[in-house]
Amino acid sequence: MQACRTENEICLPDSDLPRVVVIGGGFAGISLIKQLKNKPFQVVVLDKNNFHQFQPLLYQIATSGIEPGNIAFPLRKMFKGYSNVYYRMASVNEIQSESNTVLTDIGTIEFDYLIIATGSDTNFFGLKDVQKHALGMKSIQEALDIRSIILQNLEKSVVTCDDVERDALTNFAVIGGGPAGVETAGAIAEFKKYILPRDYPELDASIMSVYLIEADDELLKSMSSKSSENSLKFLNKMGVDVRLNNMVKSYDGLNIKTNKGALLQARTMIWTAGVKGNVPTGIKKQNITNGNRILVDDYCRLKGYENIYAIGDIAAILSENYPNGHPMVAQVAIQQGKNLSSNLLLQLKGRGMSEFKYKNKGSLATIGKRRAVADIGRLKFGGYTAWLLWSFVHLISISGFKNKILVAMNWAWSYFTYDKGNRLIIRKFK
Ligand SMILES: Cc1cc2nc3c(=O)[nH]c(=O)nc-3n(C[C@H](O)[C@H](O)[C@H](O)COP(=O)(O)OP(=O)(O)OC[C@H]3O[C@@H](n4cnc5c(N)ncnc54)[C@H](O)[C@@H]3O)c2cc1C
Missing domain, CATH: 3.50.50.60 (FAD/NAD(P)-binding domain)
Structure with missing residues (x-):
């Protein structure tokens, strides 16, 4: 009752x-x-929210790789059969x-x-203008906003006659060289290589630029130096313009300024820096x-x-x-x-509690759909094997059997066709 x-x-x-x-x-x-x-x-x-979300794959929603439902699982469904558990939104x-x-x-x-x-x-570290104009990526809702803004800005770039504005609309700046930033920059670079020429034949693909801006002197600071170096090498190969030692100080929706002064103009800034x-x-x-x-x-x-x-x-x-x-x-x-x-x-049972002890199972980050870096215990490796491991670990971790199958099918489709699934502006951003 x-x-x-x-x-x-x-x-x-x-x-x-x-x-x-x-x-x-x-x-x-x-x-x-x-x-x-x-x-x-x-x-x-x-x-x-009435769902659990698998944040590690938010960047794939943002870059039109998978659908939101693939990485979300309803909490009521999750606790079906739990006679003592009650969900309240x-x-x-x-x-x-x-x-x-x-x-x-x-x-x-x-x-x-x-x-x-x-x-x-x-965390925008108190930078009010950045918080106002940049996009964070902590939820499915925010990832969908990023997807919309990327596609909207490409649509705008097709219709503008202003060369300077077209440049700004096709410059994509990702801030923060941690796993989320590295993965997002890699995915946008793939979008440029494989999707832009197909969907936007009227645009010269070379006009689109992907920047990864990091305050530190290396990427993936939390991983081994081998993985940091590998990730930089892989991103450079994919055409991402990585700017190390650049701490973003301001962004007014167009001009990005760092500790070194004016850096570039971009209409899209994705903030993964903290x-x-x-x-x-x-x-x-x-x-x-x-x-x-x-x-x-x-x-x-x-x-x-x-x-x-x-x-x-x-x-x-x-x-x-x-x-x-x-x-x-x-x-x-x-x-x-x-x-x-x-x-x-x-x-x-009236017994004493046990202290929390963290067992570090290792770290992985993917750069595009064929390369990743991995630190597993003493093993540090990068490339295709690391990417296979990354794919396996992420697939088994997603909630729900149907979601695992859907994501696997999306990845297989993208792997063999070089296509992405869902270039949909579900709801316009701003
Ligand atoms: C883009 C991105 C990529 C990531 N990649 C990786 C990765 O590759 N590997 C990895 O290990 N980790 C990764 N992480 C980090 C990982 O997702 C987090 O460490 C993990 O989600 C933390 O779990 P949590 O339960 O503490 O918080 P969350 O999973 O964030 O859950 C918090 C929950 O609290 C709810 N909530 C918050 N405030 C309220 C409120 N006031 N009232 C009601 N409900 C509330 C939220 O809706 C949410 O459901 C990534 C994170 C992001 C954002």
């Missing part, structure tokens, strides 16, 4: 079980919930830790345990650390609380090996979710 204890409370079935409220159905949230299936907790998942506005209550746009909810798994958002934690209102200042992440102990618990935890991108466990917290990657989120679920079960 549905029950609301107070007028403004979100309706949920009556239960004597301790209530675990999970904010966020991302990698961390779903990994935790999967382990709590049919266990003696009432688990309530709150997410502003809600945007969390505030956490009131003293009264164990969460305030959302659909009402309030009380918790016995609270798990904050709200992930991260784009992320920061998505901290809900109500978390005390002393619980927030570098990168706007929530400071937690080795059990992912907030200091000063017995029943409030944070996992995934939002959480930072500071240690000697990870002085700024663990890397903001899917494996950390998944492993923290698993560790915390088993700790909640241990607590129920």
Whole structure:
């Protein structure tokens, strides 16, 4: 039976079980919930989206490779058969830790345990003009905006008689030389090589330029130097103009200025240069650390609380090996979710909890559809084998059997035909 204890409370079935409220159905949230299936907790998942999204392939939506539905999975479908799990579509506005209550746009909810798994958002480092004019890539909605702007600007370039404006419309600037930036720049370069001549025969393909702008002196800083060098080599081969040692300082929608002065004019800027934690209102200042992440102990618990935890991108466990917290990657989120679920079960049995220990399974980044770089333990390699490994790892990680098949079919089609699937402006951007 549905029950609301107070007028403004979100309706949920009556239960004597301790209530675990999970904010966020991302990698961390779903990994935790999967382990709590049919266990003696009432688990309530709150997410502003009714789907889980596989962020590592957002760049393929942005560059017309795959469809949004291929990397999204409905949360209600995901938890079908979980008799103790309830999804509520809600945007969390505030956490009131003293009264164990969460305030959302659909009402309030009380918790016995609270798990904050709200992930991260784009960090524009306080550059207001950049934030206004550049596009972040943290969600399916934003990836679709990027797809629209790329296609819209190409359409505009076909009809303009102004040579300078045509140049700006066909210059694509990707900011940030991490995996997302490298992968996006590679995919746009492939678009230029294979799609532009087919779809836009009236444009001289050489007019389109792809820039990758990085503040540091190398790409893929978090990977080995061999992978950094390989990625630069692969991108250069694909015609991407990589500008290292250039920190973007301003962008007015046309002019890009870096620490070295005016760099170029581009109507499209894709910003992948940084992320920061998505901290809900109500978390005390002393619980927030570098990168706007929530400071937690080795059990992912907030200091000063017995029943409030944070996992995934939002959480930072500071240690000697990870002085700024663990890397903001899917494996950390998944492993923290698993560790915390088993700790909640241990607590129920009155047993001690186990500390979170990260097992680094390696890093991969793809550059176009035939090359990738890989750091797996002591093995550092690049090229076709790394690309096969990248494809396999990503395919098995996507949620849903149908999605795996659809993505595999899209990739196979693109591999053999050099074509991309979906050059659709689903909704116009601005
Ligand atoms: C473009 C891109 C490429 C990436 N590539 C890789 C890669 O190749 N390999 C890798 O390991 N990692 C990659 N990552 C990082 C990886 O996706 C993240 O580390 C991972 O998603 C973190 O999981 P999470 O559960 O902490 O957060 P998320 O997966 O971001 O989930 C957070 C959830 O919280 C919800 N939420 C947030 N705020 C609220 C609120 N106020 N109310 C309700 N719901 C809320 C969101 O809707 C979302 O569902 C990439 C990220 C991006 C953006």
